[in-house]
Amino acid sequence: MEWGKTCFGKLIDAGETESRAGRALLEERYRALQRQIPLLYTVALTNFLGLHLATGGRIGSLYSVSTLLVGLVCLRLAHWLRVRNRRLSPERILVELTKTWCYALIISIGFCAYALHLLQVVPPAYDDYVIFFGSFAALGCAYGITSYPAAARLPLVFLGLPLALRLLLFRDAAHLGLGISLALILLLITRLLGIHNRGFRALVESRTNIADERERARRAERTAKAEKAKAKRIADTDPLTGLANRRAFLRHLTRRANALAKSRGGFALAMVDLDGFKPINDTFGHATGDSVLTEVGVRLAATGGGASLIARTGGDEFALLFPDARDAGTAQAAGAAICAALQQPFLVEGREFRISGCCGITLLGRGDCNVEQALIRADTALYRAKQSGRAGVAVFSKEMDEIHRRRKQVEKALRLAEVQESISLVFQPIRDLATGELRAFEALARWDHPELGRVPPDQFIPIAEQINVIEAISDRLLAKAARAARTWASTIRLSFNVSAVQLCTPGSAGRILGVIEEEGLDPARLQVEVTETALLADFEVARRNLQALRAAGARIVLDDFGAGHASISYLREMQFDGIKLDGSLVCSVLDSLRGRRLLKGVLDLCASLGLPCVAEHIEGEDQLALLRELGCRDGQGFLISPPLLEVEAMALATPKVSPIRGRHAA
Numbered sequence: 001m002e003w004g005k006t007c008f009g010k011l012i013d014a015g016e017t018e019s020r021a022g023r024a025l026l027e028e029r030y031r032a033l034q035r036q037i038p039l040l041y042t043v044a045l046t047n048f049l050g051l052h053l054a055t056g057g058r059i060g061s062l063y064s065v066s067t068l069l070v071g072l073v074c075l076r077l078a079h080w081l082r083v084r085n086r087r088l089s090p091e092r093i094l095v096e097l098t099k100t101w102c103y104a105l106i107i108s109i110g111f112c113a114y115a116l117h118l119l120q121v122v123p124p125a126y127d128d129y130v131i132f133f134g135s136f137a138a139l140g141c142a143y144g145i146t147s148y149p150a151a152a153r154l155p156l157v158f159l160g161l162p163l164a165l166r167l168l169l170f171r172d173a174a175h176l177g178l179g180i181s182l183a184l185i186l187l188l189i190t191r192l193l194g195i196h197n198r199g200f201r202a203l204v205e206s207r208t209n210i211a212d213e214r215e216r217a218r219r220a221e222r223t224a225k226a227e228k229a230k231a232k233r234i235a236d237t238d239p240l241t242g243l244a245n246r247r248a249f250l251r252h253l254t255r256r257a258n259a260l261a262k263s264r265g266g267f268a269l270a271m272v273d274l275d276g277f278k279p280i281n282d283t284f285g286h287a288t289g290d291s292v293l294t295e296v297g298v299r300l301a302a303t304g305g306g307a308s309l310i311a312r313t314g315g316d317e318f319a320l321l322f323p324d325a326r327d328a329g330t331a332q333a334a335g336a337a338i339c340a341a342l343q344q345p346f347l348v349e350g351r352e353f354r355i356s357g358c359c360g361i362t363l364l365g366r367g368d369c370n371v372e373q374a375l376i377r378a379d380t381a382l383y384r385a386k387q388s389g390r391a392g393v394a395v396f397s398k399e400m401d402e403i404h405r406r407r408k409q410v411e412k413a414l415r416l417a418e419v420q421e422s423i424s425l426v427f428q429p430i431r432d433l434a435t436g437e438l439r440a441f442e443a444l445a446r447w448d449h450p451e452l453g454r455v456p457p458d459q460f461i462p463i464a465e466q467i468n469v470i471e472a473i474s475d476r477l478l479a480k481a482a483r484a485a486r487t488w489a490s491t492i493r494l495s496f497n498v499s500a501v502q503l504c505t506p507g508s509a510g511r512i513l514g515v516i517e518e519e520g521l522d523p524a525r526l527q528v529e530v531t532e533t534a535l536l537a538d539f540e541v542a543r544r545n546l547q548a549l550r551a552a553g554a555r556i557v558l559d560d561f562g563a564g565h566a567s568i569s570y571l572r573e574m575q576f577d578g579i580k581l582d583g584s585l586v587c588s589v590l591d592s593l594r595g596r597r598l599l600k601g602v603l604d605l606c607a608s609l610g611l612p613c614v615a616e617h618i619e620g621e622d623q624l625a626l627l628r629e630l631g632c633r634d635g636q637g638f639l640i641s642p643p644l645l646e647v648e649a650m651a652l653a654t655p656k657v658s659p660i661r662g663r664h665a666a
């Protein structure tokens with residue numbers, strides 16, 4: 001059965017549907033047949049008709065066979081006319097081709113039988129007509145289905161060949177010659193069919209290959225385009241938050257600003273900087289920090305206040321564009337909405353974190369759309385927002401420009417060695433509140449510039465940190481302070497403020513101790529004041545530096561305790577020798593009961609940790625009395641003494657106990 005199927009398959013050689021080339025060949029064959037077969041049947045019909053007329057209608061005896069054939073031909077013709085423009089699946093085509101082959105066989109054999117029968121029954125005068133129409137039918141039909149050679153060969157073999165052989169039986173030279181000639185033509189056409197088929201196959205194959213190539217090229221182009229778009233998306237996206245990154249933001253900002261130059265309207269550029277993020281990162285690890293940042297991104301996107309673009313431009317810095325904010329009031333409101341959203345607690349891995357964000361905004365208008373300037377202005381506004389406290393919002397104004405200009409001047413001046421050297425020190429006494437004993441002097445930097453006037457330390461120190469000259473300045477100041485302290489009674493310590501950058505620079509403890517040693521001051525007389533914000537920058541490095549300083553004998557005190565927000569965890573994690581209570585705790589004690597309670601609570605906390613306290617900013621007698629009453633050991637403030645010049649401090653720093661009063665010097 002299988003063998004029979006295979007043989008039949010080979011015989012009809014219709015094609016195959018497994019390969020793409022096979023399917024293409026089938027489709028192409030069928031398309032050609034759709035065009036050619038109606039013509040083929042027309043040829044067959046005209047030949048019947050011709051034969052009928054030529055034999056003068058003397059075919060009556062086989063009239064029923066010819067009618068059958070004519071009927072079959074008409075049916076097939078109608079079928080092919082019906083499916084002329086129809087598209088079929090390769091499987092259906094295979095069926096159609098098989099059918100075509102079978103009909104070609106039936107019609108060829110039928111026509112042949114009919115023609116041979118006619119030769120028997122018609123008078124000899126009509127023989128040539130039968131041969132003529134029969135041969136034409138064979139050749140015409142073969143040509144009609146050249147695109148399907150297995151079927152095209154059938155009329156040649158089953159109609160043409162028998163007629164050629166029949167011609168040989170006439171036994172006269174003319175019919176013999178005609179028979180040989182017909183046989184040769186049949187042979188030639190069979191060969192031509194083979195050649196045509198090979199050409200047809202090659203053509204279809206090459207067309208398929210070209211189509212495949214084109215498809216491949218199209219696909220490659222599509223992939224390349226998608227890859228390019230993906231690469232662009234990656235290059236423009238912050239991988240952590242999924243927001244735009246700095247690069248994309250700047251490009252977008254520039255495009256908008258350029259468009260603004262040619263049109264009316266305006267928009268606002270906002271910069272947001274997080275407060276309190278770093279300690280989360282340092283204490284709970286980067287994974288937690290990342291989750292917080294991701295959530296910040298989500299919140300900004302959700303409460304973007306109508307922002308058209310939100311980007312993460314740095315570690316904990318974000319930038320937004322507000323297309324509808326064209327006046328300071330709207331911009332301020334948009335910034336406030338963002339800061340309010342960031343103040344809500346963050347829940348990460350079951351823990352609650354509280355951070356906040358400051359927002360600096362600048363407006364861009366038609367005549368005022370320089371991108372570089374806008375970035376500086378937003379930065380200046382952000383700086384101002386930070387100064388105004390947690391979750392501060394500031395919209396840039398001309399007055400801030402002045403601040404920026406001054407800041408630039410300060411930066412420029414601070415880089416000069418002679419300016420660094422010109423920064424002097426004053427010394428503020430720290431006394432025992434009960435006995436009045438002078439315990440230490442806090443060295444405070446003073447900088448008077450011929451053009452800038454007096455620049456307070458809490459202004460120039462952060463700038464010096466940012467432009468990386470703090471170590472040079474601090475070394476000079478420490479050397480000066482140590483030189484001064486050497487002249488004091490050995491019981492009086494030098495309290496020196498160490499900046500955040502310094503504290504978080506690996507090896508800075510060695511550097512500090514080196515300066516002290518060079519000036520001949522015993523490290524045991526050094527008291528290092530660090531603020532919690534300084535610890536935030538890099539807790540581990542800060543801890544190592546402080547440990548090294550402690551190991552050398554220096555005392556470490558936590559400055560401005562109560563001003564920040566994370567102090568208690570630092571008290572647990574870092575070993576201190578004392579606490580300096582922030583001035584704000586002391587100032588609030590007189591006018592509020594809560595303030596008093598808070599101060600008492602903090603003092604109790606320090607007492608329970610065994611840490612002596614220094615109260616800062618003591619300005620009034622009643623504050624002093626209260627602090628004494630609450631058991632605060634030491635104090636510092638204008639009431640006790642304002643900061644003193646070096647000579648004044650030296651005069652005071654004698655071994656005897658001095659009364660609680662000082663002269664105003666700085």
Ligand code: C2E
Pocket residue numbers: 428443444445456457458461477497498499529559560583616617618619636637638639642643
């Ligand atoms: P601080 O370390 O908390 O210094 C105490 C500040 O309070 C000093 O301000 C001092 O003049 C001021 N002060 C003292 N008594 C009173 C008072 O009764 N009432 C009020 N309202 N203020 C009082 P100053 O000198 O302007 O220094 C400000 C901050 O700048 C310092 O705060 C310290 O953090 C930083 N700083 C000062 N000198 C240096 C320095 O040489 N190096 C470093 N890294 N920072 C310094």
Ligand code: MG
Pocket residue numbers: 442497529559
């Ligand atoms: Mg201090």
Ligand code: MG
Pocket residue numbers: 559560580582583616
């Ligand atoms: Mg302080």
